[in-house]
Amino acid sequence: MRYYFELTDEHYNDLGAFIPDGNNRQVAINKARQWMKDKGFKKAVLAVNSMRTGNLLDAIDIELD
Template sequence: MKRYWFALMNDAYEDLGVSIPDGSSKTTAVNRAKRWMQENGVKYAQLQVNSMRTNNLLEFIDINL
């Protein structure tokens, strides 16, 4: 069951437009974000985790390469 939707943000909290599938695993989303960051030369980003049920922001996960 999909519980989260994700958005990858830069340090100015702007959406980078990365397609990360909705799902139930934050770890998988972080790994996909890291792969995209490596391919596009991004050193720092934040993964925004949102609830599918309430549409609320749950947390930010900092990602550094």
């Protein structure tokens, strides 16, 4: 299964981060963490969407220390 990812704030507003499409959620989480670190964000939500249906499959809370 292939996914596309969106990094949002806690209110699901798009943060404009580029997270490449793919099939590995952990790679997307790592890219999101790096983007957040570079931009100074402490909390975000990674939305995982199906490429086939466009449906939201998961929302992963990410928090940096």
